[in-house]
Amino acid sequence: MAVDNIDPAGAEATLPVRRKQPKQQLSNGMEHMRNYVTVSEATPPPPSQITAGEDAYGVPATYEPVRKPATTDATENNPHKRSDPFQFGTRYLEEGDDIFAHNAWDHVEVDPQYADFIEQQTSFQRENQVNDFDKKRFNTQPEKWWDKFYSNNQANFFKDRKWLVQECPVLGEVTREDYGDVTVLEVGAGAGNTAFPILAMNRNEELKLHACDYSKKAIDVIRAQEAYQMQEPKVLQADVWDVASDELSPGLVAGSVDIVLLIFIFSALSPDQWQQAVRNVFTLLKPGGEVFFRDYGRGDLAQVRFKKGRYLEENFYVRGDGTRVYFFEEQELRDIWTGKPPSGPIDAQGNCGDDAYRLAFEILDLAVDRRMLVNRQRKLKMYRCWMQGLFRKPAERGKSRNQV
Template sequence: MAEGATETAQGFPERASASPSVPFSSPSTSSVESSSTTKKARKPRIVLEGTAQEILKRNNTAASRTFNWNRFYTNHAAAGPFFKDRHWLDREWEELKELGGPADGAIDAYERPSGTKKTMLEVGCGTGATIYPLLERYPRARFVAFDFAKKAVELTKSHASYDPAHTHIFQHDLTKPLDDLYTKLDDVPPEFGPAVRQFDIVSCVFVLSALAPRCQAKAMETLLALVAPGGSLLFRDYALHDAAQLRFHSLPSASYASNPSLLSRQTEPSASPDQSAPPDPTFDDSNRPFYRRGDNTLTYFFTAAEIQSYVDEAARVLDIEIEGTCEVVEREMENRKEQWGCTRRFVHASWRRVR
């Protein structure tokens, strides 16, 4: 695979193995602290000794960036249930309720004044874990989705709920020029109705982290360009010092230690990169929190300031006005059956385009 393709894959799925049966939410700091003191003692799955800064100094061997997203989806689809439907989304973002109501025709709030239906674009559709639960809840909306992996698109279109009258699904690389994406957006199934280039809702959930650091700022610009005036961009991804990141440095087993995972060259392991501003496309990505997982998928861990800086710069380039919030939320996750737990950290955000 060419180097450019190697570093621009998207569609990182939510994993059943990494996400126990605890619903995603955005608890306050106090609720997290309370839950950690009242729960029974449990055996941790990951031994994380020391502070986050101390842990990050360990296991800094760089790895190859070679991976294959099609193989990832093929392997896990064949292995049985792996990809969880994201029924939690409309509990996290009130904006999704703007997609409308039931299909009983009682209320037409989901319709624009012109009579066209509300629209949503999902970036990195995976196996359809987002659009199909939302389509069930908001059947009068229209959904567009794409993914970097051809296999993921095949799986999404083979879903029992696939309906070209409500869904337009295709393969695309988010880092490609916007005009390339417009061409695919315009190529809609006849049943779908008018093509859409700007959407009421654009979602980017666990996707930007799968891009090489130097591609992330431009990808955010593309995302904002797809938001219609009055529409919203919904975002969630992995935050710096998430338990998944610390595990890469904690060396929990001899076999894990023998497989290098850190993708960004560590010139000074103790250095803390400046993540308050988006990098220049030509920047050296040394000391960046960019990793290869054991299944050869890629992931990056963000700060809220880093993500907000991408959005601010994209809004400036596009000459649009946005408002919203971007923050790091924590969630205590546990698996009662296996008696382990850890603290997950996510960058959670929503922005509305006001002009």
Template sequence: MASSNENLEEKRPLFGNRILTNNDNVFQHNAWDNVQWNDEQQKLAEKKVAENSVISVTEDQLEKYEKDADKYWDEFYGIHQNRFFKDRHWLFTEFPELAPDTVKYHSNSDAGDTASDSKASRNNDDHENCTTKELKIFEIGCGVGNTIIPILMYNINPNLFVYGCDFSSTAIEILKEHKEYDTSRCKAFVLDATQSEWNPPFENESLDIILLIFVLSSIHPDKHKHVIQQVYRYLKPGGLLLFRDYGRYDMAQLRFKKGRCLSDNFYARGDGTRAYFFTQDEIRNLFIESNFEEELNIVDRRLQVNRGRQLTMYRVWIQAKYRKPLK
């Protein structure tokens, strides 16, 4: 059963409303929204990035990171299986478009809602009130399903179908073994989103929503534009792209050691996987240059708190929504 603190944390509204006004209260919650940095914090972050941005890898190493990217992620999922990332139950708070008028969702899901509960919810009396509109969702870089599984669990639209791709075959195999993976409602497949031509199980301009959730950062910056152009190709006119990823000066960027930088703001972790850290303008330019219309582009600066260990961690994420124009 969730504690009162957990329930308070999970029931928070869209970020931006939990503001820390008194530092003495910092450990009252698990996270604080829209944390503003002072000049000293900003300069310290810039200094740390300057220090860890010295590029010392060879051309051969750079080529290996790119060539073997799928192998590094296969090894990652082979080791961690589905235990490393938590299911993203916060999706319906930040992106309510994923379950419009169809969601049987309790905000304490992270504290213990079960798959059996979700199946029951799809068969209760609320089912007759859900929309019958077809909804096709596609996640690029779905991993082991930390986004797809919550959508399948809580979106009760009988005409929902979710696609997911990843270039790690190991991740796709793990996803297909999940008890919530239902071939009548979803299809996961192996695809390298950076390859020049895709061969997905759907047609051009056939998708309502495409998700890029902490995946574009793992791709070489030179290939970002190609991925966005493919997104545009497969979205319906009026379709929506939902984006969330690492922002510049996020804690993860500041923690990189010297020798891990591959190019500006692009790093290799110790396990060979990579991460890029975006600015709002970079994301805006990527999408606008590919003819998208901007609906949202914000920086989510959040102070996360480990109340047990009395630690604070500054996170910076970019959250955005872009729409393909109607013809």
């Protein structure tokens, strides 16, 4: 008989109690980021000792965000410090606040030191860019890299966008039971993380929802979902379409769409594709139709953390999986979506026959969404930056007005 569990006195020994190990602060693959994203209780090194380079992969913890003067107190009835507890975007980081009191802070401005860090890191990336052979490889048929992405991840990578109605209230209106005939087009639908939430909340029998992506595999993933196959009546139609192609989306004609959704899709296009993409969106929209836009902003963590061999061209990168991403700034988007007023003849749909002109949308809203996300348990902080806009196709020529 084995005696490994018997004590010297002959009594059965008690097995040792295994203590629960504390959760690892950083994974082994992220250990090189420690000096850049962790907040230490010890006195941090001066910023001069943190240099941009291969290891400058995240957010320097020594760079404190700019805090606003204290104006709102956290109370028992309003612990989140919101002017409206049910509305995002109003949790401001103020003087005296504990950074780790909440998981996220809204409208957090980075300080000049961190802005300098972004410039240093961008210079490093620019000096260590993708070689010419790989640039051609990644820029040729970019959809094949997304096919590979969705083959590997199916519908499991992205979360459903439950914030859609909050950020784009018109979606709440057009899905009401009594709204009537309306057509919504989502460009870059991926695995359906926008389309399916809209479908689930829809009560409008006259809604037509088109979801398009230039990845055939992504559309296969959407079509394979039970929610897609069991539609009755059929509201959602998913098709393969490249928004920067010379053809319009399957099942749609010029001037037939009320709302276009562009959510983290424009950044996947190369800059030389933007004008054709805008042209196609403009052509598909009815006069007065609107575009809801959300994408990456300049200086976002996703841009700052790129290391060697990811820089394709200015603000345009390739990820480790071969997919591409661009980071925008506000004025750049204004230039892309407003352009010059049409100079050629206008057809019945409000489209211009002069190929030389740039399409002019009204900008109803365009702003930078800055946020600081934190991991309270692991004492990490991350600066995020997104661009969000609402654009409208003019109802009549000559009445376009850039309102903001």
